[in-house]
Amino acid sequence: MCASHLKKNLDIAILEGNSKAGAKIDISGGGKCNITNAKVKANDYKGDKEFINSVLKDFNNKALLNWLKKRGLNPVMKKESQYFCPNSAKEMTNLLLKAKGDIPIIYNTKVDRVSKESKKFRVYTNRGIFSSNRLIIALGGMAYPRVGATNKGLEIAKAFGHTLNTTYPALTGFTLQKEQFFMKELSGISLKAIVKVGEREIFSDILFAHRGISGPAILDASLWWQKGEIEINFLPNFEIDSIKSSKKLLSTALPLPKRASKAFLNTLQLEDKNCNKLKKDEWQSLEKLQNYRFAPAGRFGYARAEVMAGGVDTDEIDSSTMESKIIKDLYILGEVLDVTGRVGGFNFQWAFSSAKVCANGINNDK
Numbered sequence: 001m002c003a004s005h006l007k008k009n010l011d012i013a014i015l016e017g018n019s020k021a022g023a024k025i026d027i028s029g030g031g032k033c034n035i036t037n038a039k040v041k042a043n044d045y046k047g048d049k050e051f052i053n054s055v056l057k058d059f060n061n062k063a064l065l066n067w068l069k070k071r072g073l074n075p076v077m078k079k080e081s082q083y084f085c086p087n088s089a090k091e092m093t094n095l096l097l098k099a100k101g102d103i104p105i106i107y108n109t110k111v112d113r114v115s116k117e118s119k120k121f122r123v124y125t126n127r128g129i130f131s132s133n134r135l136i137i138a139l140g141g142m143a144y145p146r147v148g149a150t151n152k153g154l155e156i157a158k159a160f161g162h163t164l165n166t167t168y169p170a171l172t173g174f175t176l177q178k179e180q181f182f183m184k185e186l187s188g189i190s191l192k193a194i195v196k197v198g199e200r201e202i203f204s205d206i207l208f209a210h211r212g213i214s215g216p217a218i219l220d221a222s223l224w225w226q227k228g229e230i231e232i233n234f235l236p237n238f239e240i241d242s243i244k245s246s247k248k249l250l251s252t253a254l255p256l257p258k259r260a261s262k263a264f265l266n267t268l269q270l271e272d273k274n275c276n277k278l279k280k281d282e283w284q285s286l287e288k289l290q291n292y293r294f295a296p297a298g299r300f301g302y303a304r305a306e307v308m309a310g311g312v313d314t315d316e317i318d319s320s321t322m323e324s325k326i327i328k329d330l331y332i333l334g335e336v337l338d339v340t341g342r343v344g345g346f347n348f349q350w351a352f353s354s355a356k357v358c359a360n361g362i363n364n365d366k
């Protein structure tokens, strides 16, 4: 995206560790790439809100969608606000490859370290040393190493004196403590719930998995959670009072998959009997399903995380150019920065917006 917006008279090369471009794009959004969202606000990101607002405003979601449409890609809206490729994520990768024109990508070139000597950057790779007057770090984060993600962006920024804010895998599942192991037995079941973490309330699907809990609501929660308890309402939009006089078995009356109802009743030590036979204290116990509090054991880890949260401190980056405030002619963009979006296309929007700001910065640099 950055290359396609750079002035044509510049001498540019893209170094890529993989044998192909856009590996993460190709596997994103369930193979359809969730490119952006109908509503993109700084509040959809973890990071410095002022910095994020400043970067997003030039090439925002509407500008991105127009840019794509002009090049023949008409993203389709799904799940109320998320834009996806109509057929395959490859459409996005191919569009970007075409948009960059004849700027070369030098594949299978793994960057190891970078130095700056007499105004020139020297980039040390497995295929020799490349030198340039300017350098853009767009190496992404550490999530999903199996498609080529590395920590080199962070390492290089750090070696140049940048501050790294604590990194952790995000948009991933939670592992569980012993008390919640019963959820593992619900593996494969998904249900709508409200997950509360700190100030955030997320209403979406939860998926019980063999490793713990996952699904969009949990992925989002993993971005905001530091440690301590989260709260889940497994019965959103449901009035427990509405079943109190029912003659049905409790496990049947609850709007939950039967296997889940039974497991929850079991963990609450409630007998599965006719609703109208339940006593007051049993109803009180059942209410816990609407504010079930527990502390996750941890997150699934980078191998299963969609993004890395944390990264290069944005106080050290000029939000109007993406240039480092520490090293002249060094630019840093995308996921390697301490800006992380929630689920819904916000991370690609960030990568593309910051890429465009960087291109503007270089194009306007005298």
Ligand SMILES: Cc1cc2nc3c(=O)[nH]c(=O)nc-3n(C[C@H](O)[C@H](O)[C@H](O)COP(=O)(O)OP(=O)(O)OC[C@H]3O[C@@H](n4cnc5c(N)ncnc54)[C@H](O)[C@@H]3O)c2cc1C
Pocket (backbone or CB within 6 Å): 015, 016, 017, 018, 021, 022, 023, 024, 025, 027, 028, 029, 030, 033, 034, 035, 036, 109, 110, 111, 112, 138, 139, 140, 141, 143, 144, 147, 148, 149, 150, 151, 152, 153, 305, 306, 307, 333, 334, 335, 336, 344, 345, 346, 347, 348, 349, 351
């Ligand atoms: C499974 C999965 C699904 C996702 N789905 C979505 C989605 O639908 N919507 C969304 O908004 N976001 C999604 N994301 C997140 C999104 O892919 C990233 O936030 C985004 O790609 C970051 O862009 P970037 O350009 O900063 O980094 P990247 O896209 O990671 O690009 C970095 C590039 O640098 C290369 N590289 C890394 N290290 C080296 C090195 N040492 N030498 C040379 N090259 C190197 C990599 O091969 C890669 O090509 C998903 C992520 C994953 C893992």
